[in-house]
Amino acid sequence: MTRKVALQLAILCALAASAVPSHALPGWLEGELSLATGIDYREGDYGEPTDSEILYLPFTASYLFDHFALTATPNDRLEVEVTLPWLRVDGPVVPDGSGGPADPETGDRLPSDARNGLGDVQVSASYLVFPPVESRLPAVELSGRVKLPTGSEKKALSTGEPAYTVQVDVFKSFGEWTPFASGGYRIVEKAPGYDLRDAGFASLGVVRRFTSRLSAGIFYDWWQSGSAGYGDAHELFPYASFQFNERWSVSPYAVIGLSPDATRWGLGMALRVWIPVRNAPLPPR
Template sequence: MPATTGSNQIHTDIVIPSPKSLTVASLMGAIALAAPVHAASDSSQSGTWQASSGIDYSSGSYGDDADTNILFIPASISYQRGASTTKLTVPWLRIEGPGSVVGGGDSGVVTGGMEAVDASGLGDIWLQQSFAVDAIPSDWFYLDLVGKVKFPTADEAKGLGTGAFDYTVQLDFFKPLGKLSPMATLAYKIKGDPDGSDLNNVFYTSIGADYRLTDSVNFGTTLDYQEASSASSDDAIEVFSYLGYKASESTLLTFYTYFGLTDGSPDLGGGIQCRYEF
């Protein structure tokens, strides 16, 4: 999911459904395609803009009798200069189900015991700031420090969001080893409490690897774990796999699928993301 342009910066471009922080979670997308660039120093003082969008669909029972189906369409704009990247994500989503899940993407919370929902609209807006840690020798590993804020713009009454601010602090690691790049994410998510609920703050972790098949194709898999944010749900464990295709010097397509191993995750999901650099 990340793509890079100079320095050690990791750009998280794939928005991934719960529990990912859409964390990407986050080292997905085009990490292998960008690994050679990480080794180069960033002498340019001009910034780089990137725009990305995609579509994600997931379905799962989350321990309920009926499935919850979520359509999630994020649009993002990011600006990278030197070791710093700022990213804004504005999503639209649709939720159909028994009310076991509130919100979508990284804002999604498995709650249980709510009324059935069939609603769509603006989701929660996310603002992300990341910094590449250049002090670490590149022959060790690459590291990004990431901070995120969720603004409660989704309609709480419709079940599209919790109506509360969320905050995330995150570490993204990866280590290029030829065509293979092991990667990992560690994150702590501070959950705001919706009316009538008391959500737990949660830890999130992801481990996996990316393989660069050619100069324009890479693929990878991660295993993702996140603690449950409420007593009525299970911890989330998911397997996420993706294929990245570099259509041009400025355009990257990523196709992905994922499946859950617990009732805290969707049974199955997938999507496509397109990123354009200008």
């Protein structure tokens, strides 16, 4: 969830990158293409008698439009994003794209052996409102996300039903520090064989920018249980972001579980490249 906020803060540091010749694109189409991949490994029992291991390899493409202002603020941005994941699950859980696994109905048993394949595709759109630099107001991001059930239900890599998420993020820089907060709600379609329910979530965190290319932060993540058989998930995410140049960055992070039904621990890394698509560089912000 809030890993996206942390990466979005890194994106803001790269918006002034030099433009790639775009052969007189229409103004509304100018922006930045971002391609990302990474690795996410997590381990925990998630309230089950035995441990489970989940390896997640996402492939993400996003586009951040420069000129899509729906308000009087000239810095507004629209971003669209698609993520196609590959995953490997070793244990009696089904990844659900939320703060915990999906809970099977009474009497149903999940496979406990290792299986792998494509997971559920995530499609999202976000609208970011950036107030003027001198304003005391925070930046606000409103987003909606749809989980498409593209993962194999037979392999227990998906519940086989879509889910819909709405979210709001707010953040404000104070010198080198940027505190942020997030909140949202996830609506799930009823999946045969699973006891799923709608759930809320929230995050609080702070980012410290040390240099123009190095930042680090930590945030606390809370997910309301999305299955009757599991409790709420509470986790900490320390992370860092290293920007090699105006185009490339890498963001290692860790996951520390704070509740029995959360991930016990995890490690991950995201690699991202930005490709400016503009007729000319953006003016200084």
